[in-house]
Amino acid sequence: xxxxxxxxxxxxxxxxxxxxxxxxxxxxxxxxxxxxxxxxxxxxxxxxxxxxxxxxxxxxxxxxxxxxxxxxxxxxxxxxxxxxxxxxxxxxxxxxxxxxxxxxxxxxxxxxxxxxxxxxxxxxxxxxxxxxxxxxxxxxxxxxxxxxxxxxxxxxxxxxxxxxxxxxxxxxxxxxxxxxxxxxxxxxxxxxxxxxxxxxxxxxxxxxxxxxxxxxxxxxxxxxxxxxxxxx
Numbered sequence: 001x002x003x004x005x006x007x008x009x010x011x012x013x014x015x016x017x018x019x020x021x022x023x024x025x026x027x028x029x030x031x032x033x034x035x036x037x038x039x040x041x042x043x044x045x046x047x048x049x050x051x052x053x054x055x056x057x058x059x060x061x062x063x064x065x066x067x068x069x070x071x072x073x074x075x076x077x078x079x080x081x082x083x084x085x086x087x088x089x090x091x092x093x094x095x096x097x098x099x100x101x102x103x104x105x106x107x108x109x110x111x112x113x114x115x116x117x118x119x120x121x122x123x124x125x126x127x128x129x130x131x132x133x134x135x136x137x138x139x140x141x142x143x144x145x146x147x148x149x150x151x152x153x154x155x156x157x158x159x160x161x162x163x164x165x166x167x168x169x170x171x172x173x174x175x176x177x178x179x180x181x182x183x184x185x186x187x188x189x190x191x192x193x194x195x196x197x198x199x200x201x202x203x204x205x206x207x208x209x210x211x212x213x214x215x216x217x218x219x220x221x222x223x224x225x226x227x228x229x230x231x232x
Contacts, residue, residue, distance in 0.1 A: 024076055024079075024124045025050065025076055025124075026075060026076060026124070026159070027048045027049055027050065027055075027075070027076055027077045027207075028047065028048070028049040028074070028158070028159045028205075028207025028208065029044065029045050029046075029047055029048070029049075029061055029074045029158050029159060029160075029207060029208060030044065030045055030074065030156065030157075030158035030159060030160030030161065030163075030164060030198060030201045030205065030207075030208045031043070031044040031061050031062075031072035031073065031074050031126075031128050031156065031157050031158050032044075032072070032128060032154070032155065032156035032157070032164055032168070032194060032197060032198070033072060033128045033129070033130035033140040033154065033155055033156075034140065034153070034154045034168070034172055034190050034193065034194060035130060035137075035138035035139050035140040035152075035153050035154065036138045036184065036185060036186075036187060036190055037137065037138060037184045038132065038136055038137065038138060038218065038219065039132065039138045039187045039190070039216060039217060039218045040070075040130035040131055040132060040138040040139060040140055040216070040217045041130075041187060041190045041191050041194050041214060041215070041216050041217075042062060042070050042072050042128065042130045042194075042214070042215045042216075042217070043072075043194040043195070043197070043198050043212055043213065043214045043215075044060070044061035044062050044072050044074070044158075044198075044212065044213055045061070045160075045198060045201075045202065045208045045209060045210060045211065045212050045213075045229055046058050046059055046060060046061070046210050046211040046212070046213060047059070047207060047208060047209045047210045047211075047229075048077055049206075049207045052206070054210075057209075057210040057211070057231070058210070058211065059077060060213060061073055061074060061080070061213070062213050062215055063084045063087075063088070064215070064222055065087060065088070065091055065107060066091065066101040066102065066104070066107070066131075067101065067221060067222065068101070068103075068104050068131045068132050068217060068219075068222075069104040069107050069129065069130070069131035069217070070129075070130055070131060070215045070217055070222065071084070071087070071111070071127060071128075071129050071130075072127065072128045072129075072130070072157075073125045073126065073127045073128075074125070074126050074157050074158030074159070075123075075124045075125040075126050075145075075158075076123075076124035076125065079123040079124045079125050080123075080125050082123065083114070083115075083123050083125050083127075086114065087110075087111065087114065090110070090114075091107070091110075103133065103134050104129075104131035104132060104133050104134075104139060105133050105134065105139070107129065107131075108129055108139075108141045108149060108151070111127065111129060111141075111143065111147070111149070112143065112147040112148070112149045113147065114147070115127075115143065115145065115146055115147035116146055116147035117147075118146075119146040119147070122145045122146050123145065124145065125145065126143070126144075126145060126157040126158060127143040127157065128140065128141070128142060128143070128155045128156065128157050129141040129143070129149075130217060131217045132217055132218065132219060136219050138217070139151055140152050140153065140154060140155050141155070142155035142157075143157075153172060153173065154168045154172045154173070155168075156168060156197075158207075158208070159205050159207040159208060160198075160201030160202075160204075160205040160207070160208045163200060163201045163204050163205060164197050164198075164200070164201050167197050167200065168197070171193060172193075187216050187218070191214055191216060191225070194214060195212065195214070195227060198212045198229065199212075199229060202229040202230045203230065208229070209229045209230045209231065209232075210228075210229055210230075210231055211226055211227065211228055211229055212226070212227050212228075212229050213225070213226050214226070214227070
């Protein structure tokens with residue numbers, strides 16, 4: 001019985017093998033913010049993932065910058081921690097130099113400048129800023145990775161964004177509902193809506209889950225809540 005021939009593939013001519021390395025990784029998670037008449041509600045899950053592995057179930061994506069401003073960040077956890085640390089340091093310096101906290105609208109521009117300053121090697125973070133402005137009106141800001149931003153009524157980011165954003169468009173902006181009035185809602189209703197949105201994302205996105213954190217920003221201060229999501 002003849003042995004079957006062994007086929008050896010020859011290397012392609014003029015093609016060099018290269019080692020590839022990426023300094024970035026996406027640790028997953030979903031964040032969102034919804035601004036109301038005199039408040040802003042921000043929510044985020046606490047899962048941190050690496051590929052198909054869960055590396056932690058209790059990593060916060062929310063950080064309180066001032067008594068009127070909260071930042072929610074998704075993306076690479078190392079860059080998120082670095083960005084949050086830098087922002088807190090510089091905001092503390094501003095407070096000592098000026099005798100007051102930076103306003104939310106100023107923080108929005110300050111965050112944009114910080115991200116743009118790293119545009120050639122960006123922070124791998126996708127941020128949503130929320131709070132109340134100098135007039136006591138709720139506000140939210142949407143960002144890309146290099147600092148382009150805009151003030152919006154609501155925003156979301158992260159691996160569950162494609163699941164959450166249509167829900168926000170439908171229920172908050174009432175898009176494609178010509179007869180639906182835009183009504184002012186109370187913070188408790190928005191908190192429940194954010195809970196439902198994150199629960200929905202956790203059902204479909206494997207990188208969103210474990211717990212959810214909610215922070216509600218009002219003129220009287222910031223309240224925090226924590227709830228369970230799916231653990232699998």
